[in-house]
Amino acid sequence: MRRRSIPPRNSSEEPSRNTDPMPSCPTGRRSRPAGHDGTGTRWARAAPPTARSAWRVRRTSPPTLPASLLISGFATLPLAFLRTETHYFRVTNQYQTFKQTSSLEGVLANLMIVESPTKAAKIRQILGAGWTVEASVGHIADLPNGKMAIEPGSYKLDYELSDRGKSVIGKLKGIAASADEVYLATDPDREGEAISAHLRHYLRLSHYKRVTFNEITESGVRGALSSPRQIDQHLVDAQEARRAADRLIGYRVSYPISDAAGMGLSAGRCQSPAVRLVVERQDEIDNFKVTDHFTAMVQFENGEWSAEWQTKPFLNEGSEYVLDRALAERAASCRDFTIAAASQKPAMRAPGAPFTTSALLQAAGATLKLPPAVTQACAQKLFENGHITYHRTDNPNLSDDGMALMAAYAQSRGWPVAEKKRRWKLPEGAQEAHEAIRPTHPEVLDAGDTENEKAIYRLIWRRAVASQLADAEYNTVTLDLSCRQGADTFQFRARSAVLVKPGWKVVASDDDKDDDEDVAEAAASGKVPVLSTGQNVHATGGQVVPKATKPPSRYTETSLIKKLEAMGIGRPSTFAAIVQNICGKAYVKVEKRFLVPTPAGRAIVRQLVGRFGFAEYDFTKELETQLDLIAEGKSQYVPVVHDLNTRLDGELGKLAALTPTYPCPSCGKPLRLARSKKGRTYFGCTGYREGCEVLCEDNGGKPGPVISLTPSEKQLELARKLAGEQGITIPNEAFESSRKLREWIDAALVNARPSEKQIEFARKLAAEQETTVPEVAMASAPKLKAWIDAALANARPSEKQIEFAQKLAAEQSVAVPDDAIASATKLRAWIDKALKKRGGKKGAKRKEGAR
Template sequence: MATLLIVESPAKGKTIEGYLGSGYRVSASVGHIRDLPEVGMGVSPPDFKPNYVFTERGKEVTARLKRLAAECDEVILASDLDREGESIAWHLQQVLGLKSPKRLVFNEITKKALIAALADPQSIDTKKVAAQEARRITDRLIGYKVSPLIAEYLGDRKLSAGRVQSIAVRLVDDRENEISAFNVVTHYNAEIKFGEWTATWANKALLDGQEYWTDKDFAQKVAELTNFKVISCAESETKSSPPAPFTTSTLQAAGSNALGFAPKRTMELAQKLYEQGAISYMRTDSTNLSADALEEIAQWCKANGLPVLSKPRTWDAKGGAQEAHEAVRPSHFDVTQAGEDDDQRKLYRLIWLRAVGCQLEDARFAVRTAKLEATDPVDSKTISFEARGKTLVHKGWKSLTPVDTAEDPDDAAAADAQDSDNPVPELSPGDAVQAISGKVVQTKTKPPARYTEASLVKEMEKRGIGRPSTFGAIIEEIKDRSYVEVFSKKKQLKSTPRGSRLIKALIGRFSFIEYNFTKILEEQLSGVESGKTQYVKLLTLINDRLNGEIEKFKSAQPLQFPCPKCGRGLVMNFGKKKKDPSWWSCAGYTPDDAGCDYSALDDDGKPGASSAPVLSDHNCGSCGKPLIHREKEGEGGWKFFGCSGFKDGCKQSYPDKGGEPDMASPKVKQEA
């Protein structure tokens, strides 16, 4: 009999099955098979033990895996190597009734990596599972407790709050507020042309504590200077090192800047490449490569005449980086093209270039810097100038790829071109040089730029907000919920009035909206994973603090639109289609007809008149309750009197006769 190997993805399983041969049967769980229930909290204190239910496809997948397991001698779990993957392995163990199953951990889908993993099987790391569970429950507590509260108090049923999504919205909204508050300053400089090279006025010496030179008339006088003396001319060299191999976040940035892919799209493509065995695992915060990878790079570069380093280049880990595995890289460096479609091939090429380029020599530039002086003929002030030019003398890594693809292409191109087109000649101190022309350079200070999807990913990683692997999905969610919108041709993000309103309600009231909350939480989750932090203790702390914040919010925040019937908040409901009318209902209403049933028509974004039917002066001949006059306007319209006790089971109705019920012709049921 065979051995059953269970992975997450069917495509990944197909690749692995091709490597392992006939002794193995490979099947996929297709991600999570169990999760918290969609309706209800699914977890409660004091133990915070989750009530797991099968996902939509979980039952079917479990039944299939049980049949396959019964036909095999052994079951091995080989889900992904992050916390989510560990959790999937644990759930599979539970539903399949496996006792101490083998757990395979590998960073790349290659035959070599698989054989090494099979030779050294692990067991399920239950502490890692607990860390994933703690994060999932924290998100559930925040989402399920705060979202309905915010919706009720602000009167918008679709408003929701989330641990990471709300912070992402806040970043965009805070930036918008910075832009609105920004004061533009117009300032001036002067540029002097000497043939093919130029010098710029070094005006900092005259600023006298000011940040910018704002005297245009004086700048014009400086631009009209013609006689200059060389004070110094120095030769130097600068270096440009290649960027590190991709992490999850820099891969998303490069996908956006270089290829125009949304972060979510980049991760989908990377997942496909990983499942094909083309690249290593794409969820990583490490920038370093294995010894095998470094050796492969060196061999390929030497064979192809590239200036590879004699000693491998490494990078220091960022604070908080787990570095459980390598940077994103090709599985085989002699494969320069991979992928099943154009988008996959484009992303693979970026990954290949970045990983190979990181081990090439620095690019070197020869730099010549000349300092010049002129004298102001009016008040005899000494005016200083500087001319700087650089020339690429050794391409190094730039022989493979000219710019860092994770940076904004406009910024990268500008930085690369800086001073390169200014051929400053050899000059000697004391030389007199004559200007050909001069001009005033007017500049206006610019507010901070709006975030693009790529720069938002970068900022979230910098602040330790969330996990890079989820950034793409988060950005898509806040766009879908209309908290932010794409603005301008550069695809910048701008907060909507709805998003601003949400953030204003949360700030100062809930700790999860603070920038350091998620970073601290990730440190606490790492503590759960290492055994230093207790699962129940952490969730108790989070839950108690959240409950306290909710009570303070209720006491301090007035309801936007109180229900006239019960005092709860009225919330706006939206039709399924844009053209469908909106209406208002009480937050105390539940689908099972329990609670307050008050509803109102929408009046330009505010609750209007009650939409409850008006009771007539006539009573039902069957149960005695008041009748309601019902009518439908337009073609095919109808009128009749129905019993107001229809919810209690009375189906009696009466035809309309001149605006009065025809009590002599009762009907058991009126069809619309």
Template sequence: MKLVIIESPGKIEELKKILGGEYKLAASYGHIRDLPLNEMGVHPPDFIPQYVITESGERTVAGLKKLCAQADEIYLATDQDKEGEAISWHLQQALELTNYIRVSWKTVTAPDVQQAMLNPGRIDKHKVAAQEARRTLDRLVGYMVSPLLSDLLGKTLSAGRVQSVAVRLVVERERQIKSFCRTNHFGAKLSFENVDTSAAWQADWHADWVTKPYLKSADEPYILDEAFANGVAAINTVTVKSYTETVTKRSPPAPFITPTLQQAASVALKMSPTETMTAAQALFDKGHITYHRTDNPNVALSHLGDIFQAALNLGLEMADDPRVFKIPDGAEAGHPACTPTHWEVEEAGKTDDERALYQLIRERAIASQLADAAYAVRTATMEAIEPVSGKVVTFSTTGRTLVNQGWLALLNRDETVDEEDEEDDGSNKNTVPTLTVGQVLTVSSGSVLAKATRAPNRYKQASLIDKLFKSGIGRPATLAAIMEGIFERKYVVEEKRQVIPTAIAEQINDALVGRFSFMEYGFTREIERDIDLIQKGELRYRDVVTKVHETLKQEIRTTKDNSSPKYPCPVCKEALRRREKDDHFFWGCSAFPICKTTLPDANGEPGQRKGIVLSEYVCNKCQSPLTHIKQTPAPGKSAFDFWACTGAANGCKAKYKNQDGKPVL
């Protein structure tokens, strides 16, 4: 029996058709091992990860061991990326395989699968080390910094190597918006009747005042003089100083890579990154699309003939030469762009999301190799004398008309850009006629344009993903998880499709920025570069992890020396943290079980124990606050008046006499 172990059970049905009955297929359901849940699981000086089989992985491993015992050949056929390579290594370790065959394919299609089976290999240890480095660094930041962050803010919170930086982007954008000061300024527009008899150029047209020559300084980049603008708008005639007719071309956008796929699905389909990746995974598993975790925007050369045939069937014009798109800096480029595998298939997928996403992927990929869109462009400049100041003022105008649809016959726009965020210069609606230099034109009307500067837009999920990717914060495979994490922890919320930070996000940001280098935008980019060098065998796992660990240790030490907990424990002065138990909150000491102090919750802050008021006096044995306990004589009750130590939970039962309202220490 030949056993093929893959990651996702969704691929089994398609692979059975390709491989035939002599192969037995089984799935690992992703990772079967991970670092432990309740401890860091990786320690200096070697930083060897202490892996444990996950709860869900235990059943999987048991089943796979039985199959392996029956198998004559065992193929580890997980994906080609770092995560896939690491999954194969974990399987080899957990199943104690010495005689295994490593295979992988770019697409779940017969040519790729059969080619992979003919070219077996071994597990790439450098690629595994690179994945381990990323996982370990995430664990170090999470386990080393989160407790300190929780102490500083008095709540159980998490810091993340990439997650916290994503939150910083949102917080800083929100603060830019709140601190923005609006500036009112002015422009002017002249309108003209169109005397051109050409049927294509009949509508009235306009020209805008070029204000730049009249600005006072770079510090004041706007016209603030409304009277001057009124004078410009009152001009009656202008003289044409230049006129050109050109044809400009607009190239199509590249096929999808992971971040642009998530952006387009967010804008065009209103799908979250997680929903997008779930649908894409299902399409990949069924062999409908190429690998969806990619940062290479280029189509595989072997697919160009298929695209040509698909375009021919649709009656669309191909580009003269195959298009090659620029690969982003730092990209791995191990996989081609996300495209269909069977180009003649117009609809694929079981759910509405899958079908809509497939159509988006297919049309974008075909459009990438179509002819440019072409525009006829008329541009002119005009001059006149402003009547009040006597200054020469300049106007400019541009009209643009689509003369060849090219790729726009299939896509009417780039779906990754939200229409609400697009800037429209109005040139498509401005029907500039044929003009001649020296021609004097009569103005039909003039108007002052009252303008105002605008605050930057809040991020939407699509634009935040774009910013994360372009800033080198996270890799294509991790972007959806980053977004899901900051929403799940309620560090950000979405209102009217805008991403807004919560109050706790701002507190986290202020607690970490300036104290920890992992919060700097360049840090994450450098780490990803180091991880890529580990994969190439040019850097060692231990060296990269050790460097970050030492930096974190120093930064934590410095932060502790220069800050104090927001809510110190009244007994031991360590940090109190707000905790939840049985649907209610309470405050417990972070030094538990050494210090067992607890306090009730009072509207999100530590309250007083019922009947106990902490005083300014402290126990001379354990330094815990004292409380004054007094009972006046009453029928059947004894009178008492003394001071007691509040450190009883920690074993101190000291009591002190009261004298004139003070303890006798």
């Protein structure tokens, strides 16, 4: 931040939900407002009591004083008394409200502030009368664009209210001031905490209650109201640290790597590692060598069931595949088999875990083909309308209440419930702040306002309900068959699995991918009969199955999220935004749902990897962990941000020492690829601020010949006119570029000869003032003009002017000063002053008369 604080046009920072960049509390962790701990009282700041600003008195907790006393005393209670009795009284000067209300209870009004209008509407329904519920409409403040806005050393973030934030605060200020209690009820995570901190700061709340709901239902909201708390500064700090890290990386690194690469690039704390994953996957695909190999299948009872060749005994050491087609053909020709082993046993299959954020994004991507950003937005709406629990979570387990709710619903439907409560392993680094996503009312089978919302609700509902149901039970039959051919024995295996008790599958649908490979493989064998060892069976057909190894597939938006989560990069609140951001930034193209890196994507990875820590997966994971630790109060904001910044200092220092990929042929500074307004690409010198105007043609991504900007016709015409007037010639080098000619013109204009008219006027003035125009002034137009201006200032006043001034002076019994009479300008000023002194209509009239 000490170097360049201006971000490149496409500077990237991690995005956050609702497309708003992430703010945090400007009150600063270091300068908390009074009453931060909630013990402050609003009335203490209110105006002192006067006859006009009477008081509204409100009872809070133990209402010990009788209402009659309050009413009779409200206007006369001494301030000191009120101060000491703050526990019982809170006072505002809303006298009107008081007068209009007959009972004290009637003036009670609470304000609750949430993030979204949808959530506000839902909560209004739940809370009913006595409550005002308003929305902050997302973030109200953020770091301003175009400057670093992080104080060096202290790393204090310099927030600004957004335009929307200003109008929100303007609207809420009055309501908050007159409310009995202000409840900050933004979403239950770091980001929500930061928004609440902003509201507290900009609304200057010395007294408030922070409440959070994991579900927007009657019980969820009422439960939250019964356990209010204060803003958790640890969560706010973690949020701010993320914001600071994103900004430091985005703003400090983007410029230098753009210079180094010769094209505009933007670095991002999580985006850059995500782009790297996409690039590396593409490299793997590009470098993949396809291996053709073979296996064999035989069929029995004319295809009723089949068995697959077990190639393992025939594989060469270190090889996974049979490459010899002739061998596979021998296997496929096997017909007379003996049962070498037979088994029949039940197999239990457990349901999948209820959704975490990332699992929901993946499932919706796989089955509904929805991009993560759309799924995220739908889930947000479902949450705000009270249909599902909070959808930003990394915990695959339901709460005890959640499990009980799902189980009770299943029982009411007569479905088999699991004997033991199910628990799933937490992903590494999971915060487990909230339970997995589930419906708030499982008896509601259809919820959501749009088709997408409805489909996502069904997915969530099925997973959550299924998670508490009994295992599905299969009957599996496995046969090992062998066939001798000369010296070789070929082994085959047939497996089938038949569902005998559906268990959780009663609510599953075709949408739910059966990720159990065993079951999928068994299904391919058909219905295998129960045979006994030693029995002989005759195959009715057989064939070679040619196969080829496949490269890994490209990431989709959702499989990339799965990978990011597995690598500890990003968090439930940021996955969708990270992916959306890299796809929207020209680093990654989405082709038929698959992610393909662009040349810019490859360039940014080339520039960052090996140079910057944040391009390393482990480093990014470690930084996320540090942010988690701040949230838990086990680490602090300043050291974490300072370490990152110091590291960047070192890395940027090394980068600066490198020679640019494309140095400017004139000044040596890096050239950078740019695009003109007309869409033409070219390389421009990054030294343009220091006056280097070199532009080079874009020669297929590399700088070509220098573009000479020849002087325009208009410029030439002006230059020739000037040269003619001054009787001089334009030097040849001035014609080389428009810039050089412009410089010559600027110089010539300074020397331009005065016009005849100008000279005439100057001579007249000089004569009036009984002086002469000096030679130097006559030689140049600008100089003559300066002389004329000075002469005008000294011009003698006219007889009429003097006469008028003297008349005025006489009226006011003063004298016109001598220096005023000496100069027309000064006399005019004196007259104006004198007229003003006289003032009134008379003065105005007289002034008119004088003209």
